Amino acid sequence: MLEVKDLHAYYGDSHVLQGVSLEVGASECVALLGRNGAGKSTTLKSIVGLIPSRRGKVVFKNRQLDRLPTHRVARAGIAYVPEDRGIFPTVTVDEHLGIALKAARGRSSRRTADYVYQLFPRLAERRRNLGGQLSGGEQQMLAIGRALVSGPDLLILDEPSEGLAPVIIDSLAEVLNAIKSEGTPILLVEQNYHLATYLAHRVYVLSQGLIRFSGTTSALIADETVRRTYLSV
Amino acid sequence: MQLFLTQILNGLQLSMLVFLLAVGLTLIFGLMNILNLAHGAFFTLGAYCGVAIAAATGSYWSALVMGPVLPFVVGFALQLLVLQPLAERGRSTHLDLALLTFGLLFATAGAVEWLYGSAFHAIPTPALLSGHVSLLGLSYPAYRLFIIGIGLAVAVGLNFIFDRTLIGATLRAGVDDRAMVTALGVNINVLFAVVFGLGAALAGLAGVVAAPLMSVYSQMGIAIVVETFVVVVVGGLGNLKGSFYASLIVGMTDAMSQAYLPEVEMFAVYALLIGVMIVRPQGLFGRVGRVA
């Protein structure tokens, strides 16, 4: 489905990704783990084309994406939820979904706003509120809902649990589990080790811009050295 | 009292003309972060297109409708093919783009002078609006009331688009977080170029609308660009409603000082600008944190 090969990325002179390769198969949930500053967010941004100086190969559904501008990557079926959630403070909940739906008008798999409101009933109550008026949990629901409404062929999530209360993380885990069971492939970056191992089929561990481990989730759980060295869990 | 009322109406009329110019400028700045000093060139371009169309067809109304077309096309192309690629490569700073557009402003004046000479032109006031209307005990030129009407209609229309439509929501989103809008699959460069073109078209419309009142000459856009910038700064950069209120303030200041303190007329608008910059550098209607 998604194949990333030898990805390099730079911020000015600093060489942040030094040849990252990873794959996400059909209906697969893959987690990318690593400490603060490892380059996880940079990897995701490079895949969707938000890092100007990047090099390497990104192939998705047999199409090469690494030269495309971000809006073409999105139209190829990749939905992205950034670390800061990317909620627009001056735009209502309804309008967030409307913008995403309109941009996805060419896609046969696209869903409706009602699909999102059924998934997150809380958002339905807030549909006329501005993004800036939502709580952190509601913003995360909206960010995920906005990504799902296009009916993506791959969902990329950057630390969805960050800054959320434990109860909200639990309900988020259930929603993500349901999305996974529906067969939508997910590439997940998480600092929350338990959430990541609960959801992921396979795991990559990143440190200083290089993949240090790749294997099934149970292989990671069994490998104490990797966990200690790169994840401190 | 008569003078006061007349000046209020004159101030309103001037405000609406300035608003037509300022609204495009403020949107372009707020969305694209480009200080477009060439904005005055679209005013000139619209006025000359209007003069040419009115001369060819004999109809003010054709000039009004078709005059803004060329400014739209030129504005759209300028943004999409020149300014956007330069800004994207990251090597052009604010100052580079400001200087480039400043050059375009003078180049347009030069090109117009080369084509049309430095003579003054005008479009005759359309017969329908050449009379006077009695209003509040005054006899006021109908054409000036028409300008006030156009300005208000544009303000209401833009406000509706910006606040109530999906395109407006996409533009607000673009101001909030441009990268995220592209990550949703929106080709924001084209959308922004359309907005740039519309801003240019409104400046062109102002040029046509002003032509029966003011002289049409090659430097007209340079003269008005300063006043327009005062409005944009006073209203808060990128603030649509702010630019409307600031247009009223600037237009009224100008009209009132002209009538009651003619010796400070040249100075009054700049004093206003300096005062605002000192007290509220984000503009009277700008949000804190939106200072670019």
Ligand SMILES: Nc1ncnc2c1ncn2[C@@H]1O[C@H](COP(=O)(O)OP(=O)(O)OP(=O)(O)O)[C@@H](O)[C@H]1O
């Ligand atoms: N905009 C930027 N400019 C310069 N350096 C940056 C920028 N963004 C990130 N970096 C640096 O690049 C490296 C990788 O950052 P990245 O955000 O990809 O890490 P991460 O793994 O997502 O970390 P976290 O868990 O804290 O989100 C870090 O050293 C960071 O300081």
Ligand SMILES: [Mg+2]
């Ligand atoms: Mg990160």
